[in-house]
Amino acid sequence: MTETTDTTTKGLPKAYRPADFEGAIYERWLAADVFAPDGAGSRADPDAEPFTIIQPPPNITGSLHLGHAQRTAVEDLMTRHARMLRRPTLFLPGLDHAGIAAQFVLDRIIAAEGETRQSLGRERYLERMWQFINETREVMLGQQRRVGGSFDWSRLRFTMDEFSSRAVREAFFRLHRDGLAYRTEALVNWCPGCRTSVSDLEVIPTPETGKLWTIRYHLIDAATGQPDPDATIAVATTRPETILGDTAVAVHPDDPRYGDFVGRNARIPFVERDVPVIADDAVERDFGTGAVKITPAHDNDDYEMGRRHDLPMITVLDDTAAVTGTGTPFDGLDRYEARERILADLAARGDLVAERPHEMLFGRCQRSNDVIEPRLKTQWFIRTGPLAERALAATRSGRTRILPEHFVKVWEHWLTNIRDWNVSRQLWWGHQIPAWYCPDGHATVSAAEGGPSACDVCGRPASELTQDPDIFDTWFSSGLWPFSTLGWPDDAPDYRRFYPTSVMETAHEILFFWVARMMMLGLHLTDREPFHTVYLSGLIRDAEGLKMSKTKGNVVDPLAVMEESGADALRFALIHGATPGLDQRFGPRKLESARNFANKLWNATRFVVGARPATIEANSPRLQPNAAHLGAAERWILSRAAATTADVDRAMADYAFGDMTRSLFDGIWSEFCDWGLELAKVRLGDDTLPAEVREATWWTLVEALDTYLRLLHPVMPFITEQLWGALPHWATDPELLIVARWPGVGERDLAAEAEVDALIDLVRALRNARAEAHVEPASWLPVGVAVPEALGPAFEALRPAIERLARARPLERYLTRDALHGAMPDHGLAVIAGEVEAVIGINEGNAASADADRARLEMELADAEGFLDAARGRLSNEAFTSKAPPQVVEGARAREAELADQVERLRERLGR
C-alpha cells in the first residue's frame, strides 16, 4: 500500500527538476531568518564558539565565474556545517570596489561613449562609477544567492562603504603613527597605460625576445677634457633610449679589461654629459661586454647601484613614457620611437657596434599589459619588515594554520624576502589617502573624516592644507577586510563576537596579494591573527586543463549551468573534484555525474516516502525503528549510515571536502540505494509479515535517509531541504533542514555488517555465475547453498532477500558441502563466495553454457592459486614472520587458510 500517484509523492514530483524549486527554497530560508547568527529562525547555541567566514569579496564589476561559485560553495559548506552544529554562524557577504580593475572596465565603457577619464574630470568620473556599480552590484548579489550561499545579508559590506572608509583612515593613521607608513621618493613600477604606479605583485614578468645592442661611449681625455675618438668603452643595453638618463658606466672591480678605466669619465652622447666609470661587483663580467650603462631613474638594478655610488638620478621619461627634459631633439617622442631614432643616430656616428636578438623578461602590467616603466616618484610606502615578522610568527606558532601545508614554504619564502609596499595609486576610484600637505611640504596624516584641523608640524590651518590626490592600492582596504567588516576600529559587538574569524578560504593565487596583507595589517592593528585557518583552493580550469579566460572563450557561465543542472549539481561537482590547493579541471562530465547523483537521491527518497506501510499514518510523527523487529538488513543499513557519518565527520575535521563527498556518494548510492533499499523491499512487500516488522523496516529507511540528507545538506542544500520536507520529523526538529541538528555518530553493528556482507558476496557471486553462463536473465533457478554453521541463523533470516536478489528459487540450504554436492546436479553452476559455497541448478536447455561456467571456474582457480602462492611465499619467509607485527602475520595466516580452502574447493568442482 503506497500513496504513489502518477506525478507526485507527497509533494515530490516524479522528475527531479532543480530549477523548479531551488529559488523557492532560498526564499523560505530568507523568510525563516536562518542565515544570521542571531536570526529568528537560527537555532544557534549562544554559548557555543562562533564560527565566522568573511567572504573574499568578488569584484563588483565582474560577473560570477566558476571560481566564485567554487569559493562560495566551499565557504557555504563550512558555514552550513557549523550552523547545524548549532554554533552561532556568520557568513558575511561582500563586494570589492576593485580600484584599478574597475577603472579599467569603466574607461572602456566611457570610451564607447566618446569620453575619457580626463574629459569627464575626477568628480563626474566618480559619479559615473557609482552609477555603473549600482547596476553591476545587483547582478553580482543575485548570482551569489543563486549558488545558495547562506549569507547574512543584513551585514553585507562593500570595500567602499563607510565601514571600510573609517577603517582605512584609522589604519593608515596608526601605521603612520607607528612609523610603518612613510612617504619618500623612490623608484616605483609605473604603468604608462594606466598612468599609475602598481605594486611589485602587479608586474608580470613576461618572457619575450628583445634585442641587445652594443654601444660605444667615448672616454674623456683627461688632458683636454674632450672625448677621445679612439679610447672607447662598449656597453650592452636592451634599452638604448635610457642613454639620455645615464649617469655612470659600471664594470666589475676585478675585470682586468677595464681596470684602467675605472675612475675615468665617459661622454654620454646626445646629452653630452660626462659620467664616471665605476666599479661594482653586481656587474656580470660574462654578460655582454662586461660594462653596463647605469640609468638610476629608470631601472631597478641601476637604481640600487645609483644609491650605492651616490649617482645623480635623472628622469628622462614622463607619465606617458615619452622622452622629456633632456634638451635633445628626442624630447616629446614616445620611448620606442626615441629608441629607433637614437639607434639610427648612433649608427650614423659609428658608435652602434652590434645588435642581436635577446631572450629577456619584460615586466608587464597585470591590468593593461603595458611594459612597466620604472620611475622616480614621491609616494607612500608601508614598511613591511616588522609586519612580516609577526605574520611569520603567527604561522610558525600554529596560531594560524595554512592548508594545504606545503604552501607554508611559499609563504615563508615570500615573507622573509618581502620588500616595502607602495600603496599610492594615481587613480580616482578608491580610498583617497588621508594625508594633507601644507605649503611648506609638511605631511599630516589624519583619521578624522574631514581631515586635520591644522598642519601637525607648523600649525597652518586646514584651509591651507591640500589632501594627497592619490588613492590607496585596492589591496590596502582589502587587507583590512576581516575586521573592517565587523566594525573595527570601534569596539563593536560584531567585532568582539566574531573576530578573529574562523576560516579564510581563497584562491592560492592571491596568497601574497591578499592573505599576507590581511595577516600583516590584522596583526598590527588588532593585535590578533585575523583567522585561525587559511584554506587555499585551486584554480578551476577547463576540461583540457587550460585556464579559463574570456579571450580564450572557454569560460563556463555558472548561471547557465545551474539553470540546466541545478545549483546543487554544480556545487557537488566543484567540491567533489577538488583537492585543496590543486587546480581542477571542470567539464560537462563531472557535472553530469553530480546531477545523476542528485537524481538518484531524489528517486530514492520518492521510493521511501511512497513505501510507507499503510499502518503508519501519512502525517505520523517520526518514530524510532523498533529494535525488537530489526533484521540483519535493517541493522546493516543503520550501521552503514553510522559509518558514513563518522567518515564525513573525519573529512570535515580535515577540511577534506572531496573525501566527504566521496563518502556520501558511495554511502548513498552503492550502499543505501543498491543494497539497503533492495533489501528493504523484500520485507516491505511481504504481506505475510506482521505490521510491526514492516514498520520497523520503513522507519529504518527513514532514519538512514534522514541522516544522509543532513550530512549532504552543506554540499547540496536545495535538494536535501526539499526532500527532507517530505520525511517525517521529530517533534524537536525545526521546520527547515538548514537549521536541523548535525547527526551524531550512531553505533556500528559489526555482526550485522558481517552477515550482510556475506549475503552481498553470495548474491554477487550467484549473479556473476548466471551472467557468465548466459542464463536467461529473468529465469528463477533452484540454488543450493552450503553455509558454515556460524552463518546459519543469519542465512535463514535473510533467505527471502537472497532469493529475490539472486533469482534463486527454490533456495535449499545444506549443512555440509558433501550434502550440497550430493543433492545438486553435476552440471550446475558452482559458486564460491568466501566461506559459502553454492550450486545453481541449471536445466538441460542451459547445459551447453556449462562450458562458459567451467572457464569462469578455471579463471577463479588460477587467480586463487596465484594469491595462495604469494601468501605462502610470504609466510615461509622467516624474516616476515619474525619482524612483521603479529596481527599482520596472523592476517596472512588466515588469508592463506582461506585461499587454500578455496583452491581445494575449486579443484574439486573442476574434477581435479
Next chain:
RNA sequence: GGGCGGUUAGCUCAGUUGGUUAGAGCGCCUCGCUUACACCGAGGAAGUCACUGGUUCGAGUCCAGUACCGCCCACCA
C-alpha cells in the same frame, strides 16, 4: 637561477601513519524496461602506480637521483 606541485585504468581523479588481491566517476563490452530512478539496474574487460637506484620482511606510499608538465619567486643590463 632557486623553490613548490603534478606524473596511478582510454579520460578526470582518490589513495590517511608503509601491511592481504591499488579504488571511484565517466567511457568501453555483454545483458536487462524486476512496481524509486534508463539521469537506471546486473555483470565484465581494463593499471610494470613516469623512470633509475636505495631503505625495509614488505614500497603507489619513505629516501636519493633523472625525465616531462604546471605554478611561484628571482636585479644578467
